[in-house]
Structures are given as C-alpha cells and as structure tokens.
Amino acid sequence: MSAKGEGSASMRMFGSVARSLREARGVSTDELAAHVGYSKSLVVKIERGERMPPPAFVEKAGVLLGDGGGVLRSAACHLERAEFPSWFEEYAELERAVVSLYTYDTHVINGLLQTEEYARVVLGSYCPTLESEEVERRVRARLARQSLLTRAPAPQLAFVIEEWVLRRPVGGRAVHRSQLGRLLEAAALRHVTVQVMPLSHTAHAGFDGPMHLLETPDLRLLAYLEVQGRSVLVDGRNEVSKLHQRYAMIRSQALSVGDSARVIEQIAGEL
Structure with missing residues (x-):
C-alpha cells in the first residue's frame, strides 16, 4: 500500500475541523498562514493531519475563522501524536x-x-x-x-x-x-x-x-x-x-x- 500521512487519528480529525472552518469562512490557506504566522506548507500539513498544530496556531486560527464556540480549542484538547507512522x-x-x-x-x-x-x-x-x-x-x-x-x-x-x-x-x-x-x-x-x-x-x-x-x-x-x-x-x-x-x-x-x-x-x- 502507498505511504500515508504520519499523524494520529486525532490529528487528522483536528485538521478536518480546521479545514472545514476555513472553507466555511472563505479564507484561503495563504490568508490563514499569514494570519497565524506560519508557512503555508505547515498549514496544509496541519489540515491533512500530518503535523501537530502549535498552540499559537489554535488560538490565532480560531480568531480569524470566527470560532466563537471554541471548536478548534475543544478538538485540540484531544490531540495525540501517532506512536508510529x-x-x-x-x-x-x-x-x-x-x-x-x-x-x-x-x-x-x-x-x-x-x-x-x-x-x-x-x-x-x-x-x-x-x-x-x-x-x-x-x-x-x-x-x-x-x-x-x-x-x-x-x-x-x-x-x-x-x-x-x-x-x-x-x-x-x-x-x-x-x-x-x-x-x-x-x-x-x-x-x-x-x-x-x-x-x-x-x-x-x-x-x-x-x-x-x-x-x-x-x-x-x-x-x-x-x-x-x-x-x-x-x-x-x-x-x-x-x-x-x-x-x-x-x-x-x-x-x-x-x-x-x-x-x-x-x-x-x-x-
């Protein structure tokens, strides 16, 4: 089978939530990257569930994406790194x-x-x-x-x-x-x-x-x-x-x- 991303199920879930919020607000990955202060490639990897989101990403992305309900913060509470690829x-x-x-x-x-x-x-x-x-x-x-x-x-x-x-x-x-x-x-x-x-x-x-x-x-x-x-x-x-x-x-x-x-x-x- 082909190689996949190396994140845990919780990381993939967080990435899916982040991507859904971004798309619902009509925000591009470039705009999100500029706002949170990280590279576009890191934002893409986070949304794919391949990288653990830094705490600053969670907070800053929540502000830009109008996450008033704290969905991103709630999802971040359950993040676990995958033990293995x-x-x-x-x-x-x-x-x-x-x-x-x-x-x-x-x-x-x-x-x-x-x-x-x-x-x-x-x-x-x-x-x-x-x-x-x-x-x-x-x-x-x-x-x-x-x-x-x-x-x-x-x-x-x-x-x-x-x-x-x-x-x-x-x-x-x-x-x-x-x-x-x-x-x-x-x-x-x-x-x-x-x-x-x-x-x-x-x-x-x-x-x-x-x-x-x-x-x-x-x-x-x-x-x-x-x-x-x-x-x-x-x-x-x-x-x-x-x-x-x-x-x-x-x-x-x-x-x-x-x-x-x-x-x-x-x-x-x-x-």
Missing part, C-alpha cells in the same frame, strides 16, 4: 502479540535489536530531515517495541542479518561496539536466534530483499514487507507460503547460531 501502525499492533517472528534484514539492524544510540543515528539520518523532537519520539517508540523480547509468554524470534550490516560503523566506533554487544546479549536468550549471512556467499535466496514473517495468536501466518516509507501486509496463503520457503532457504544458507556469534565477536574485536 501510519504505514507502520498495523504491523506494530500485530508485532506486539506475535507467537513467532522471523526477520531478514539487509540495510540496518532490526529495530527490535537496536540500542538507543544506534536507533537515534538511524532515525536522525532520515530524509527529509525530522525535527529533533520527532527523532526522540520515534526512538522512544522503537525502544518500547523491544518489550517483545522480554514478554511472557515468550515469542519465538529469529533474525538473519547480512554481514555488511554488522560491519557498517553506524554512529562511530563506540555506538557500533555497543550495538554488536547488544546483538550478542539478545542471541543469548533461549527464545531468540541471531544468524549472519556471510559476505563469502557468492549467491543466496535473499536477493529479493528484507522481510518479516509473523504468526499471530490465532495461528495466522502473515508477511510484512517494507521499503522507502511504503509497506504491505501479505496474508494470501500462496504468497506467504513462498516467503516462508524463501526464508527457510535463507536460514539454511546463513551461518549457524554459534558461528554467527563468533563472527559478531570478531567484528567487535576489530574495533
């Missing part, structure tokens, strides 16, 4: 309750295994650039997801990671070393396996890219695919079956759990 929300909800989760990662270490510092560098590198407050909010949300690793009953978790991902010094040596240590800690958990796809393989079954395979409490098998701010949740039995076959081959071609741990330790020792 809208295209990720459905997956995040499913992830919280999985019985099993198998992942294959090709660009960065999976968010469930990232340290706070590593996550901050990854999210801080987002383009278009995110505001610092938004980066920190997303870091907190990402770390909160990691409760899955300590949840009871414990889900079965498997991670296959391309070796080049482990060799990229994201955030510099200190952050890199800490992140590799975090991987080894996770791999020591009885319900978690971490495997490395070595650079020495000239070919393997993962060339089509990363994937997440989920099993829900009602034993449904799903697949989640993501690229460039777009995602798709796959529930067709034939498609999911093919992805499970592919993942089984990827795991068989990756290094064993023991050899993978030794590679991670070796990379850490080279820092």
Whole structure:
C-alpha cells in the first residue's frame, strides 16, 4: 500500500475541523498562514493531519475563522501524536502479540535489536530531515517495541542479518561496539536466534530483499514487507507460503547460531 500521512487519528480529525472552518469562512490557506504566522506548507500539513498544530496556531486560527464556540480549542484538547507512522501502525499492533517472528534484514539492524544510540543515528539520518523532537519520539517508540523480547509468554524470534550490516560503523566506533554487544546479549536468550549471512556467499535466496514473517495468536501466518516509507501486509496463503520457503532457504544458507556469534565477536574485536 502507498505511504500515508504520519499523524494520529486525532490529528487528522483536528485538521478536518480546521479545514472545514476555513472553507466555511472563505479564507484561503495563504490568508490563514499569514494570519497565524506560519508557512503555508505547515498549514496544509496541519489540515491533512500530518503535523501537530502549535498552540499559537489554535488560538490565532480560531480568531480569524470566527470560532466563537471554541471548536478548534475543544478538538485540540484531544490531540495525540501517532506512536508510529501510519504505514507502520498495523504491523506494530500485530508485532506486539506475535507467537513467532522471523526477520531478514539487509540495510540496518532490526529495530527490535537496536540500542538507543544506534536507533537515534538511524532515525536522525532520515530524509527529509525530522525535527529533533520527532527523532526522540520515534526512538522512544522503537525502544518500547523491544518489550517483545522480554514478554511472557515468550515469542519465538529469529533474525538473519547480512554481514555488511554488522560491519557498517553506524554512529562511530563506540555506538557500533555497543550495538554488536547488544546483538550478542539478545542471541543469548533461549527464545531468540541471531544468524549472519556471510559476505563469502557468492549467491543466496535473499536477493529479493528484507522481510518479516509473523504468526499471530490465532495461528495466522502473515508477511510484512517494507521499503522507502511504503509497506504491505501479505496474508494470501500462496504468497506467504513462498516467503516462508524463501526464508527457510535463507536460514539454511546463513551461518549457524554459534558461528554467527563468533563472527559478531570478531567484528567487535576489530574495533
């Protein structure tokens, strides 16, 4: 499915109310932007529910739009930021309750295994650039997801990671070393396996890219695919079956759990 705005339902509702009031008064977005002292692009994003309206926007817009009943202020009282981008929300909800989760990662270490510092560098590198407050909010949300690793009953978790991902010094040596240590800690958990796809393989079954395979409490098998701010949740039995076959081959071609741990330790020792 295509990417959508990243606001919460309450933000989208506020934006709809603001747009309705503006249109009812015959005020253009340019006129509203000039009155509230913000850019037209910000006004448009607020009306789309993609940006949280600053308090000054609520007050000044209410004056211009003749909001005598305080509709905007009332709507603002219920504003909540979305915990995750809208295209990720459905997956995040499913992830919280999985019985099993198998992942294959090709660009960065999976968010469930990232340290706070590593996550901050990854999210801080987002383009278009995110505001610092938004980066920190997303870091907190990402770390909160990691409760899955300590949840009871414990889900079965498997991670296959391309070796080049482990060799990229994201955030510099200190952050890199800490992140590799975090991987080894996770791999020591009885319900978690971490495997490395070595650079020495000239070919393997993962060339089509990363994937997440989920099993829900009602034993449904799903697949989640993501690229460039777009995602798709796959529930067709034939498609999911093919992805499970592919993942089984990827795991068989990756290094064993023991050899993978030794590679991670070796990379850490080279820092």
